[in-house]
Amino acid sequence: MSRRYLARYLVSRYFSSSVSPRPLHVCIVGSGPAGFYTADKLLKAHEGARIDIIDRLPTPFGLVRSGVAPDHPETKIAINQFSRVAQHERCSFYGNVKLGSDLLLSELRDLYHVVVLAYGAESDKDLGIPGETLSGIYSAREFVWWYNGHPDYSSLKPDLTSSDTAVILGQGNVALDVARILLRPTTELASTDIARHALSALEESSIRKVFLVGRRGPVQAALTAKELREVLGIKNMHIRIKETDLSVTPADEEEMKNSRIRKRIYELLSKAAAAAGTSESDPDQRELHFVFFRQPDRFLESNERKGHVSGVNLEKTILESAGSGKQLAVGTGEFEDLNCSLVLKAIGYKSVPINGLPFDHKKGVVPNVRGRVVSQPVEGLSQTERGLYVCGWLKRGPVGIIATNLYCAEETVGSISEDIEEGVFTSSKEGSKGLMQLLEKREVKKVDFSGWEKVDAKEKQMGSERNKPREKLVTWDDLLAAAAAN
Amino acid sequence: MRGMRILQRSYGEYLQSSAMPQRQTRSFHEAFFSINHMFSASYSTASEKGGEETEKINVIFVDKDGEEIHVKVPIGMNILEAAHENDIELEGACEGSLACSTCHVIVMETEYYNKLEEPTDEENDMLDLAFGLTETSRLGCQVIDGVRLAIPSATRNFVVDGFVPNWFTDTKLVYYP
Numbered sequence: 001m002s003r004r005y006l007a008r009y010l011v012s013r014y015f016s017s018s019v020s021p022r023p024l025h026v027c028i029v030g031s032g033p034a035g036f037y038t039a040d041k042l043l044k045a046h047e048g049a050r051i052d053i054i055d056r057l058p059t060p061f062g063l064v065r066s067g068v069a070p071d072h073p074e075t076k077i078a079i080n081q082f083s084r085v086a087q088h089e090r091c092s093f094y095g096n097v098k099l100g101s102d103l104l105l106s107e108l109r110d111l112y113h114v115v116v117l118a119y120g121a122e123s124d125k126d127l128g129i130p131g132e133t134l135s136g137i138y139s140a141r142e143f144v145w146w147y148n149g150h151p152d153y154s155s156l157k158p159d160l161t162s163s164d165t166a167v168i169l170g171q172g173n174v175a176l177d178v179a180r181i182l183l184r185p186t187t188e189l190a191s192t193d194i195a196r197h198a199l200s201a202l203e204e205s206s207i208r209k210v211f212l213v214g215r216r217g218p219v220q221a222a223l224t225a226k227e228l229r230e231v232l233g234i235k236n237m238h239i240r241i242k243e244t245d246l247s248v249t250p251a252d253e254e255e256m257k258n259s260r261i262r263k264r265i266y267e268l269l270s271k272a273a274a275a276a277g278t279s280e281s282d283p284d285q286r287e288l289h290f291v292f293f294r295q296p297d298r299f300l301e302s303n304e305r306k307g308h309v310s311g312v313n314l315e316k317t318i319l320e321s322a323g324s325g326k327q328l329a330v331g332t333g334e335f336e337d338l339n340c341s342l343v344l345k346a347i348g349y350k351s352v353p354i355n356g357l358p359f360d361h362k363k364g365v366v367p368n369v370r371g372r373v374v375s376q377p378v379e380g381l382s383q384t385e386r387g388l389y390v391c392g393w394l395k396r397g398p399v400g401i402i403a404t405n406l407y408c409a410e411e412t413v414g415s416i417s418e419d420i421e422e423g424v425f426t427s428s429k430e431g432s433k434g435l436m437q438l439l440e441k442r443e444v445k446k447v448d449f450s451g452w453e454k455v456d457a458k459e460k461q462m463g464s465e466r467n468k469p470r471e472k473l474v475t476w477d478d479l480l481a482a483a484a485a486n
Numbered sequence: 487m488r489g490m491r492i493l494q495r496s497y498g499e500y501l502q503s504s505a506m507p508q509r510q511t512r513s514f515h516e517a518f519f520s521i522n523h524m525f526s527a528s529y530s531t532a533s534e535k536g537g538e539e540t541e542k543i544n545v546i547f548v549d550k551d552g553e554e555i556h557v558k559v560p561i562g563m564n565i566l567e568a569a570h571e572n573d574i575e576l577e578g579a580c581e582g583s584l585a586c587s588t589c590h591v592i593v594m595e596t597e598y599y600n601k602l603e604e605p606t607d608e609e610n611d612m613l614d615l616a617f618g619l620t621e622t623s624r625l626g627c628q629v630i631d632g633v634r635l636a637i638p639s640a641t642r643n644f645v646v647d648g649f650v651p652n653w654f655t656d657t658k659l660v661y662y663p
Binding site: 407 | 575577579580581583584585586587588607608610611612614615616617619
């Protein structure tokens with residue numbers, strides 16, 4: 001055994017020996033899929049790993065709880081696996097602990113050998129067009145958090161009664177989710193875990209037509225087959241697609257040839273357009289229109305209600321090649337108006353930077369190399385921030401599904417493991433003990449996993465009274481009270 | 487023992503598709519990302535069982551270090567369940583509800599893949615999103631009956647002679663943990 005190998009072997013044994021391993025103190029910020037998969041893999045890879053997962057919300061699971069649509073309960077099953085991780089003896093969850101307010105990044109780095117930031121993307125991309133601040137225009141994220149009972153958005157009160165039309169900008173799965181929730185019969189929603197205030201509002205809603213507007217064509221639409229198949233199968237929901245929008249160019253054919261999913265989506269949309277035909281007009285009929293090759297130019301203000309949106313001015317587009325098979329939308333100078341009283345922007349999320357953290361504002365991510373955070377000095381080579389890592393959307397940008405984080409966590413944990421091998425973490429750290437002292441000093445009412453379990457039990461019990469899997473608690477006060485109850 | 491061979495693309499190749507340069511990591515964990523994991527399934531022969539037919543498939547999981555783990559899977563149990571029964575790390579985030587693609591496996595022998603029942607639209611929808619998707623990819627939680635169908639009952643006669651045809655014994659399943 002060479003000396004170098006011996007040294008590395010001993011260091012890795014230092015943290016991973018099965019005979020009382022020295023603790024590797026890890027703090028993961030964010031308890032969504034990225035945070036939990038990282039914790040899961042670290043626990044398995046290193047017997048010495050002691051992990052604290054913190055989250056600013058009192059409830060764990062990130063977008064699995066607040067993002068997945070209420071009518072998609074099977075997608076939330078991943079929570080079972082995450083709960084097992086949180087209940088692991090070497091892992092703890094602490095909710096209601098906010099990085100940036102309750103404690104600083106530098107303090108975390110002092111307390112822990114490894115800090116993994118997995119707090120996702122809690123903001124939105126902007127269109128940057130006139131009228132964007134008119135009332136009645138929301139990001140899809142806000143609307144989703146509203147119907148999913150996120151405590152920051154329970155009082156959103158979106159206007160669903162001023163007209164029969166809503167316009168959704170974007171054609172990804174989030175766009176499809178919000179369209180579906182707007183148009184699904186509320187009798188079907190009543191037995192899901194949708195927030196009560198949202199169900200009531202939707203029961204009063206006059207929205208019957210939803211336009212899903214995309215800059216490009218059906219071949220480029222970002223939605224996926226499962227979600228499309230689902231809306232095509234909803235009873236009494238009529239899909240409208242213009243046949244002319246379905247004509248494909250050679251460039252489109254090429255895109256479909258290279259992507260199985262693009263091809264299947266296009267085929268599904270074509271089938272839907274063909275099947276639509278003419279249906280008898282029924283006042284309560286719900287319509288989902290796919291509008292392609294239109295980009296928003298500005299929002300129109302209502303004359304009757306100042307400050308409120310009354311429509312979107314759209315510019316027709318054509319596709320131009322941008323090299324390597326990619327096609328971009330380019331405006332043609334032809335415009336048309338689409339009237340509505342509600343606009344939801346489903347054009348992508350954006351991460352939020354924090355003090356002391358390197359941030360790439362253009363890409364909206366923390367600069368990193370395989371999960372290791374790198375700082376960008378004014379001159380010279382970028383430098384790795386020792387002990388600081390990222391995982392999930394904060395690392396890759398707001399794309400992908402829950403499962404994407406599995407591989408993302410593999411990579412980040414791989415980097416951490418390499419660093420352990422290299423002997424990066426030899427100094428002594430306080431870990432959990434230090435965190436507890438700090439939080440106590442600052443009187444932070446942290447919610448541990450058993451606190452969440454009380455919230456969980458209460459929500460399930462309330463739900464059972466209404467034939468729902470759970471009735472969510474939607475205010476900070478209610479959540480914290482339930483977590484602290486005996 | 488041999489069996490159904492399934493291959494999973496390494497994470498390095500997945501990264502390539504997101505426009506990152508593919509490279510071998512120069513580290514102790516190089517194997518972690520670049521080795522194909524394999525496990526295989528085959529049918530236990532009556533000769534091994536001494537005449538008592540227990541209708542089990544022999545599955546060999548090959549972990550990231552190239553080590554083979556031999557397990558027996560009762561007919562009717564899907565590959566995801568089989569992995570969990572034997573403490574093999576095959577992720578199943580949605581626990582078999584066709585709401586994710588974390589149990590993605592690739593059948594290495596096209597012949598064997600063809601003998602499996604065709605995936606449903608619902609399975610294909612999830613496979614659309616799987617990483618390292620190939621022509622012979624399946625979701626582990628959906629692979630059951632196909633395995634059974636792959637055994638013609640006539641093989642039991644072969645078994646008496648101690649001879650087992652190659653095509654159904656040489657299939658391997660590979661998973662990505």
